[in-house]
Amino acid sequence: MAAAFRMPRYDTAFSLAPAKGKKRPRIENGKHLAWIRTLPCIITGQYGVEAAHIRYAAPHLGKRDTGKAEKPDDRWTVPLSPEMHREQHSMNEQDFWQKYKIDPCQVAMALHGVSGDDDAALVIIRNARTRP
Template sequence: MSSRILRPSTAFTLDPSGKEKKRKKDEGHLAFVRKLPCLITGRYGVDPCHIRYGDPLYNKSRTGKATKPDDCWVVPMIREKHDEQHSQNEHLFWKTQGIDPLAVARDLYAISGDEEAAQRIIAAARVRKRI
C-alpha cells in the first residue's frame, strides 16, 4: 500500500500565513529611481527595473512573469540592460554583472528621495563590480 504526503499550500513559500499579498506600489519611489544613473552603465535615462527572483536573505519572494514584485525591489537600468536582464536567467545575469541587485534595491528604498545618497549606493555597487 502506498501513501501520499500532502503538503500545505504554503510549503514552498516565504510567507507561511498562506494569505495572498497585494503588490505594494510606490509611485514616488519609482519616480525617484527614474532620476538615477543606470546601475550597470552609469548612464541616465533609466527605467525602474523590478527584480523578480526571490531570496530568503532579504525576505523577498519570487514573482512570476505575470506579476511584478513590490516597487521597493527596483534598480535603475537603461532600457537595453533592462531588456537583457529579462531575456535570460535573471539570477545568472546579476551574478555575471557582479552586483547584488536586491541589496541595492533595499538600500535605495531606505533612502528614497535622497539623490546624493543614491548616487553613493550606485557608485559603490559599480566599484564592487569591477573588483
C-alpha cells in the same frame, strides 16, 4: 497507528510565496519609481533609465518569488538603462546580475531606504558598480 500521530506538512509550510491560488497585493510606490528613473544606471552609469523590478526570490532579505503574471513590490527596483533592462529580461535573471557582479536586492533595499536622497543614492550606485 503511527499515521494517526503524523503532523500534516502543507505545501506552503516553508515558503514565502502565498498559498496556491492566492495573490498577495503588490505594494506600489509611484513616488519611489519616479525617483529611481532620475538616477544613473547601476551598470553603465548613464542617465535616462527605467525602473527595473527584480523578480527572483531572496528569502534571506524577505523577498519572495513572484509568479509569471505578478510584479514585485516597487521597493524591489533598481535603475537600468533601456539596453540593460532588455538584457535583464532576455536571460536568466540571476545569471544577468552575476555577470555584472551586482547584488540587485541589496542595492534595491539600500535605495528604498534613502528614497528621495540623490546624494546617498549616487554613493550606493557607485559602490554597487565598483565591487570586486
